[in-house]
Amino acid sequence: MAKEKSIPFYIGIGIVxxxxxxxxxxxxxxxxxxxxxxxxxxxxxxSLEHPFGTDNFGRDILSRVMEGSQxxxxxxISAVSIGLIIGFILGASAGYFGGWVDEIIxxxxxAMLAFPGIxxxxxxxxxxSTGMTNTIIALGIMSIPSFARITRSSFMQYKKYDxxxxxxxxxAGSIRIIFHHxxxxxxxxxxxxxxxxxxxxxxxxxxxxxxxxxVQPPDPSWGRMLKEAQPYxxxxxxxxxxxxVAITLLVLGFNLLADGLRDKQDKKA
Amino acid sequence: MTEALVExxxxxxxxxQRRRKLTDKNKYVKAVHGVSFSVKEGESFGxxxxxxxxxxxxxxxxxxxxxxxxxxVRYRGKDVASFTKRNLKDWRKKVQIVFQDxxxxxxxxxxxxxxxxxxxxxxxxxDKYYRKNKVLQTLEDVGLDDSYLNRYPHELSGGQRQRVxxxxxxxxxxxxxxxxxxxxxxxxxxxxxxxxxxxxxxxKYNLTYLFISHDLNVVQYFCDRIAVMxxxxxxxxxxxxxxxxxxxxxxxxxxxSSILLHDEEEKRIVLEGDLPNPADPPSxxxxxxxxxxxxxxxxxxKPTTSFFSGExxxxxxxxxxxxxxxxxx
Numbered sequence: 001m002a003k004e005k006s007i008p009f010y011i012g013i014g015i016v017x018x019x020x021x022x023x024x025x026x027x028x029x030x031x032x033x034x035x036x037x038x039x040x041x042x043x044x045x046x047s048l049e050h051p052f053g054t055d056n057f058g059r060d061i062l063s064r065v066m067e068g069s070q071x072x073x074x075x076x077i078s079a080v081s082i083g084l085i086i087g088f089i090l091g092a093s094a095g096y097f098g099g100w101v102d103e104i105i106x107x108x109x110x111a112m113l114a115f116p117g118i119x120x121x122x123x124x125x126x127x128x129s130t131g132m133t134n135t136i137i138a139l140g141i142m143s144i145p146s147f148a149r150i151t152r153s154s155f156m157q158y159k160k161y162d163x164x165x166x167x168x169x170x171x172a173g174s175i176r177i178i179f180h181h182x183x184x185x186x187x188x189x190x191x192x193x194x195x196x197x198x199x200x201x202x203x204x205x206x207x208x209x210x211x212x213x214x215v216q217p218p219d220p221s222w223g224r225m226l227k228e229a230q231p232y233x234x235x236x237x238x239x240x241x242x243x244x245v246a247i248t249l250l251v252l253g254f255n256l257l258a259d260g261l262r263d264k265q266d267k268k269a
Numbered sequence: 270m271t272e273a274l275v276e277x278x279x280x281x282x283x284x285x286q287r288r289r290k291l292t293d294k295n296k297y298v299k300a301v302h303g304v305s306f307s308v309k310e311g312e313s314f315g316x317x318x319x320x321x322x323x324x325x326x327x328x329x330x331x332x333x334x335x336x337x338x339x340x341x342v343r344y345r346g347k348d349v350a351s352f353t354k355r356n357l358k359d360w361r362k363k364v365q366i367v368f369q370d371x372x373x374x375x376x377x378x379x380x381x382x383x384x385x386x387x388x389x390x391x392x393x394x395x396d397k398y399y400r401k402n403k404v405l406q407t408l409e410d411v412g413l414d415d416s417y418l419n420r421y422p423h424e425l426s427g428g429q430r431q432r433v434x435x436x437x438x439x440x441x442x443x444x445x446x447x448x449x450x451x452x453x454x455x456x457x458x459x460x461x462x463x464x465x466x467x468x469x470x471x472x473k474y475n476l477t478y479l480f481i482s483h484d485l486n487v488v489q490y491f492c493d494r495i496a497v498m499x500x501x502x503x504x505x506x507x508x509x510x511x512x513x514x515x516x517x518x519x520x521x522x523x524x525x526s527s528i529l530l531h532d533e534e535e536k537r538i539v540l541e542g543d544l545p546n547p548a549d550p551p552s553x554x555x556x557x558x559x560x561x562x563x564x565x566x567x568x569x570x571k572p573t574t575s576f577f578s579g580e581x582x583x584x585x586x587x588x589x590x591x592x593x594x595x596x597x598x
């Protein structure tokens with residue numbers, strides 16, 4: 001089969017890998033200590049010393065944005081993993097076994113979908129208090145329904161395929177059917193959902209942090225930086241701008257990646 | 270050639286239909302409604318009928334791919350439903366199925382080698398070398414070579430895929446294979462190749478086939494005996510020669526008239542109307558809504574089976590009375 005070139009896919013890959021590299025660098029090196037305050041140099045305009053300027057405490061914005069990318073990736077990866085694992089198990093059982101198992105799980109998922117996601121997260125955080133771990137758990141739970149639904153539908157679809165029936169006729173058990181026959185075929189639609197949930201989780205985290213419910217100081221978070229930058233939008237516009245661009249880039253990158261993956265899948269089908 | 274390998278007795282399979290309203294009564298689609306026949310060892314038994322007649326369901330019932338509503342399937346005299354889990358797994362080695370659509374019957378994410386290895390792995394047969402040899406030998410049996418081992422199904426043509434599907438069915442040395450529209454999706458020239466391949470394999474391994482098809486030409490060419498299904502019931506069953514030359518049931522007559530195009534004297538009988546809804550089958554004889562000989566009795570009572578020479582059986586009121594309404598030629 002000819003390899004189809006999908007432009008959004010490559011742009012997405014480019015943006016995401018660029019931010020990934022930035023994140024990896026920030027683990028070992030940032031131009032300044034992201035938490036070092038310099039009261040003589042508050043809200044400084046971009047310069048050679050501080051390429052993106054400094055914030056209201058005189059901290060280097062470039063370093064903080066770099067450090068913030070770690071938070072973004074940790075939250076994205078952990079929240080998506082939680083949602084993926086639980087959602088996959090729920091969706092796979094519902095789709096594979098059908099009947100009353102499906103009925104119970106599907107109604108449970110419907111109930112989760114009935115809550116606005118962010119409200120659910122705020123509720124969870126209100127109960128379990130703020131912090132990185134609780135934010136991750138809340139965002140993970142938020143993404144369960146979409147994974148569960150996608151997995152359920154692809155399991156239901158592939159369960160009916162002749163190759164699955166042929167394999168049952170050859171004596172294959174449920175475990176073999178699930179892991180060898182259905183799972184490899186269900187991966188590509190799930191990948192799209194992973195990419196979309198990733199950007200969704202980062203966006204929600206920024207939203208929560210903006211409201212002061214997400215990641216707490218001193219961990220840098222793009223959402224909270226945006227909140228801190230808000231009062232200075234006229235006096236130090238670069239602060240808002242840089243932080244906003246960082247969030248946008250990451251979300252855009254993952255969305256393009258998801259679009260590209262979907263295109264590739266559609267072409268195959 | 271005389272021993273019955275697979276016997277079906279009064280098979281019923283109803284599918285529950287989704288209720289439209291909460292207050293609706295449960296409705297059932299009667300896919301298979303009281304089918305009995307037996308397949309003898311070494312023969313090719315053809316099951317024909319239009320789509321929706323329940324012939325594929327019969328195949329899946331035999332393989333225990335779907336549960337029965339009523340009736341029993343016996344394999345060498347033993348009721349398959351009574352098998353323990355372990356016996357069932359052993360029995361699965363002996364009974365295989367080849368599906369119609371070669372694009373859907375092979376896992377698109379696995380190589381041909383993996384697909385052929387799978388049945389051997391499931392039944393833990395032999396060691397690595399035995400398996401490898403067995404796979405190569407089976408590939409050769411179906412006319413492919415070892416260059417196919419690392420290919421994916423999407424790299425193969427329809428005919429090649431069907432060969433792989435057949436290979437994966439015969440690799441466990443089965444006795445009985447259900448071929449569910451096995452050649453219908455293929456080009457005519459490829460059809461002939463696959464049919465010849467199946468015949469060759471039958472001779473080599475002493476296979477018994479249940480050949481499900483809507484293509485009468487293929488069935489007549491391939492099968493020793495034929496059963497004609499209509500709306501979940503068998504209306505006529507008999508040897509290919511008898512059925513092919515003198516079909517008795519009006520439906521079978523219409524079916525076979527459609528392929529006798531060379532014979533100018535035979536007139537093609539065109540059936541009017543469609544297959545009735547299997548969720549709401551007609552009373553009496555299922556065929557009376559489209560039958561040109563339909564009598565009053567057909568609308569009320571179900572015909573019983575009449576026997577003709579040997580094993581030729583027909584379910585039709587035309588033959589129930591001693592003095593038949595119509596002259597049988």
